[in-house]
Structure formats: C-alpha cells, structure tokens
Amino acid sequence: MRWQGMWTSWKTKGIAAAAALLLLGGCGGNGGGEGNGSASPAPSSSASSAPLKEVKVVLDWTPNTNHTGLYVAAAQGLWEKRGLKVEIVQPPESGADQMVASGEAEFGVGAQEGLTMARQQGIPLVSLAAIIQHNTSGFASLKEKNIKEPKDFEGHTYGGWGSPAEEAVIGSMMKAQGADVSKVKFVNAGMADFFTAVKKDIDFEWIFYGWTGIEAELRGIPINMVYLSDFNKKLDYYTPLLETNEDMIKEQPDVVRAFVEGASEGYRYAIEHPDEAADILLKAVPDLNADLVKASQKWLADKYQDDAPRWGEQKREVWAGYTEFLKEHGILTKDLDIDAMFTNEFLPK
Known part of the structure; x- marks a missing residue:
C-alpha cells in the first residue's frame, strides 16, 4: 500500500x-467552515423506535x-x-x-x-x-541508497503517480537545502507497491509510515524516511x-x-x-x-x-x-x- x-x-x-x-444535481450550499452559520447546533441523536x-x-x-x-x-x-x-x-x-x-x-x-x-x-x-x-507521510527509500534528507534526492529516481503536487513538494524541500529538483528523475510507478518498485529502477517513493513503514519493519527491510513535516511546516496538513x-x-x-x-x-x-x-x-x-x-x-x-x-x-x-x-x-x-x-x-x- x-x-x-x-x-x-x-x-x-x-x-x-x-x-x-x-x-447536474445542483449540489451546493452556504459553506461548511467553522463559525460560518451553515448549520445550527443540534443535540445528538438518541436511540428510538424510529x-x-x-x-x-x-x-x-x-x-x-x-x-x-x-x-x-x-x-x-x-x-x-x-x-x-x-x-x-x-x-x-x-x-x-x-x-x-x-x-x-x-x-x-x-x-x-x-x-x-x-x-x-x-x-x-x-x-x-x-x-x-x-502528516505522517514522507519519502521512503532503502537504507542502502543513503537518501537521508531532501538534498539527497539529487541523482535518484522517484516513483510517483503523475500529480503536479509531487514535483512541487519535492522541489520545495530540495530548494530549502540548495538542491536542484531537475536532477531528480520522475517516473510513473503505477499501482506497484513500495517493495516491488524499489526492487526495480525506483529509488524512493511517497508512503505513509504507519502502514508501509511498519510493514518494512516487519519484513526486516531497513529504510530511510524523509518526512514532509520535518522540512516545511505548510506540508504538515x-x-x-x-x-x-x-x-x-x-x-x-x-x-x-x-x-x-x-x-x-x-x-x-x-x-x-x-x-x-x-x-x-x-x-x-x-x-x-x-x-x-x-x-x-x-x-x-x-x-x-x-x-x-x-x-x-x-x-x-x-x-x-x-x-x-x-x-x-x-x-x-x-x-x-x-x-x-x-x-x-x-x-x-
């Protein structure tokens, strides 16, 4: 996963x-933000014969x-x-x-x-x-790749899914360390999971540590993690x-x-x-x-x-x-x- x-x-x-x-369906409304008055307070529903x-x-x-x-x-x-x-x-x-x-x-x-x-x-x-x-997500790589921080992405291949946000996120993290995102090769990894992808030509991927990272631990596969939230507060979403x-x-x-x-x-x-x-x-x-x-x-x-x-x-x-x-x-x-x-x-x- x-x-x-x-x-x-x-x-x-x-x-x-x-x-x-x-x-087609006319879906719309007055907004759902906190304090915008779109929904009036109501007590919790309770069990009934209804x-x-x-x-x-x-x-x-x-x-x-x-x-x-x-x-x-x-x-x-x-x-x-x-x-x-x-x-x-x-x-x-x-x-x-x-x-x-x-x-x-x-x-x-x-x-x-x-x-x-x-x-x-x-x-x-x-x-x-x-x-x-x-945000518990980050960029994972096999430990042997020695990718420990964003500047280390240079010269490596990233396996993603083709969103413009990927390069923006990776690029912003690299730029903060004076690194160049153009030196990263971006490829579409499709639906291949992390463990399959890194056995091929992909060096790092974006994962949730709480699932894939834990699975790596259980498999005895050492990985490095570069968490988004460690390098840009705006990415702690x-x-x-x-x-x-x-x-x-x-x-x-x-x-x-x-x-x-x-x-x-x-x-x-x-x-x-x-x-x-x-x-x-x-x-x-x-x-x-x-x-x-x-x-x-x-x-x-x-x-x-x-x-x-x-x-x-x-x-x-x-x-x-x-x-x-x-x-x-x-x-x-x-x-x-x-x-x-x-x-x-x-x-x-």
Missing part, C-alpha cells in the same frame, strides 16, 4: 466527473488502520445508538471524493490535498475531522480526514453530527485500546495481515489525536498554510474561502 489515499485524491478524471455530477437512517461512508483506499475507528463504530453500534445505519464501502476507480460530492455517499475518507483541489473546481466538499492530527458535502451540512446537520460523534467515539476507542481495535478491524476484514494491523495500530494509537485537545480537531492555520503552498507553486490558481473548507462544529465537545 504505497499511497493509501493521496493517489485517488489527485485523479483529475474523478474530480471532473464530480464536477459534472454536481452541475427506523435507522441509512448512510454510506466511502473509504479512500483498501481497509487499513487509518480506518479502524470507523470499523469500531460499526461493530460496537456507536452509530446505531445515534439513529444511523452506516455502510462502509470501498471507493470506485474515480475515488471517494466523487461519491461524496455527488451525494452517492454521504461521507468519505479524503485528504486535505484532494479536498483543496476539489474546492478549486467548485466542488463543495467539507472536512469534518482530521483522522490523524499530523491533514491526511487522511473525514469529509462530506455542503448540502449534507445544510440540509441534514443532525445526521452529520451523529456520524461524526459515532466516528469520534470509535477513534477514541482505537486510541485507548489499540490491540482490541485491531482485532475489530481484522474481524471485519480478515484478509488483512494480522501482524501488520496489530503493529500499525499500536504505532498509530498516539498519532490519531497527538497534541490536539480532542480527536479530529482541525486548525485554520493548517488549511491556510497548505493552500498558500499550492498557490506559491502555481498549482492553486484562485483564492479559496479557507473557512468553508473545514469545520469542527460537529465534533463532540
């Missing part, structure tokens, strides 16, 4: 399709420990007690963003980079919670996150609140009981590597909330910082309403 969610976030085809669906409201949450990739809190919420009835019946589904080729934007799925797992580009396209996705508080669209916030705030509260309780359980949470994920998805899930879950347990006052909380400066980074590198071509891109409104107090 080379790039657990970012690859699908940048698929231009998916974004374009979502835009078309929005035009039928459960059926909704979907679409993942960004195949199930993994980024998603554990969702599987805990489903297994422990944390959504049902709030009046929801939530189906967890895997994404189509065009990605989770399209399903959420069109309303085919009420909720999804996304990433700040994909959501930001969607907003530039006029697609009103809104982030509801940061699944992991800090939210990935992954939970998202919805503005129509859901405007028209069904009680459903949004119930979903976020259930997910929050699920992730808090994963933080406090990583071993038991891993068992829940494995029971739901038995084909996963049990040793990897257990080790990854333990590693992620204190990363979900980290230094935030509560799980899921997002800072405006993080959203503004990454947006500025994209503008600086010509990837984002217009000003965006930062406060409409995220909200903390539905998190439990």
